Amino acid sequence: MQCNWWCIHRSPLGREHGLYIRGGIRRGEICGPVGQPKKSMTTVPAIQQQAGKFELSGPHNGTLTITLRGDWTARKSTDQNLVDAVDYLVCETKDPHLTLDRITFRGEALTVWDGRVLVAVAAVLRLARKLNLVTDLQSLPEGIRGLLVMSEAVPPRGERRPAPTPSSMLLLIGQSTLQITRALGESNHFLGQSLLTLWRFMWGRARFLRSDIAVFIQETGPQALPIVGIINVLLGVILGFMGAVQLQQFGAGIYVADLVALGQTREIAPMMTAIVMAGRTGAAYAAQLGTMQVNEEIDALKTFGFSPMEFLVLPRMLALALMFPLLVLYADALGIFGGYLVGVGVLDLSTTEYIQQTRQAIDLSDIALGVVKGSIFGIMVAVTGCMHGIQSGRSASAVGNAATNAVVSGIIAIIVMTAIFAVLTNLLRI
């Protein structure tokens, strides 16, 4: 699309009449004639274009006539600078010799028009109102007049939406501190509610659908086996390789079995299973509850006197708490199997040797530690997932954020908890 001011600039007609337009300036910033004695203008020449055109004539006896011709549609390149031209003329009428008190539109020659002409006319009308000019739209097509009336029927909202306050470093720090404090408070509140709900459940006073638990167990248990399995076999292989490379140098390759068995049962299996489940199930819970929030389903539960904590959070929490220990045992076995593959394949150990070494390396307390950690992680994954879901806002992006936050905070919580366990088990010599 070409810039119309260039047209004026280059138009011989324009130069003849002393129009001078600065290139590259904002539209509407039109300067008067420069370098010539200022003379009152009576006619601005038609600005010719292929498609829509306008023509300003006057002011005659205080009336400026704007004639619109041709196709004024979005598809054709139409002269958009009607307002600028009028603005320029009005600027010009500060000349005391010229008076302007009326703008008349002539639209007989308009062939096709759409929103583009409306925007242009409306802008001229706004300008005219600002300057207390009378406007006459009688000869514009009825459709244009009708739509213009509609567009002004409801006065614009007085107060604009407040512009976002400029952010300074200090402000940002303050805001995020407050936000974090509030989020921590809410998490604590939710955690407390979850514990109370578990307490009520233990005394048989919680009200929820037993059949829900079966569904969630199916989703978090059997259906999670493939991904948990693949990840843990590969982790066992990786652990085995890392150990093999180092230990072979001392001729102590057999201790790969110890490394894999201990590492897997005590640390890796519970932690990695929890991380996989945070991404898989925590996100799913957040999205489920977030969508229920959007759909007012949680409100509906509340108005029926059902507690969302008991109805929605409890079965999910129970399902994960029940399934996690089993998943951890499964992950232990597959991780050790991964180590065994390395031991037999790379280090040429015999199956009996490897199994014997593994049995000596770990005892029940190592496995039990992993399983206990797993149960706690399971509840944590369920609580963070449900919390972000229930606290979700009522929009599509809010549900997305809820799922993201559930995964992020779930993983952080798991890692922090793993570290705490590492210190505690060391202190207590477990």
Add this chain to the structure above:
Amino acid sequence: MATISKSTITVDHLEMAYGDFVIQRDLNFIVQAGEVFIIMGDSGSGKSTLLRHLIGLQRPNHGRILYGDTSFWDLNAEERRHFARRFGVLYQNGALWSSMTLAQNVALPLTEYTDYSQAEVADLVSFKLALVGLSGFEDYLPAEISGGMRKRAGLARAMALDPDILFFDEPSAGLDPISSKRLDDLILELRDSLGTTIVVVTHELASIFAIADNAVFVDAEARTQTALGDPRKLRDQPPSAKVGEFLARSSGHQTTTGINS
């Protein structure tokens, strides 16, 4: 139950706010037992928010809501939840529990709160669904039926426990004229036969004039109620220009510009 069904709803100097932003203040009205009361107002005036206050989902900034002599928001959470079982609420989009079939949706409050046998519950559920014209849809999931049907199923669920007070949030929005008329008839039938108090948030004029005994108009700009009474009388003698325009479906302030055609 009997003592409560005679109780009125008194809204006393209610102020509603989101954070620091006050939506409505100084709301005062009484809903008589067994009447159809309309909460009307222009968009953004806080009609639905007022409903959320009445049913216990949002705490008032100031003021009280009394059911009979009980100040609803002075109860503790447990008591309030217990109290809310006397309410039935129809949400704007039905708010059916999406993992359950229609029958399970309607049955859940019955199985949790009553001693009916399974067979009795099933009969009641079928009857309630038939009342809203959804006979035969018992085993459908909410996602498998149309928006209007979801809404009607939501109504069947709201009526499950034969509540003393039914709240409707925009009941006729998204319904075709025939279903909308049927819904109006059902509302009047519930009032007349069971003596249910019915509070409706709506701006559907046809519906307002068909069912209202009494109404309050909440104004988005004035941020308080600007009219209270029978909407037919309010239409004939509007207390303010805006209420008149609203009820006569006219737009008073047209052509404020010189664009007169």
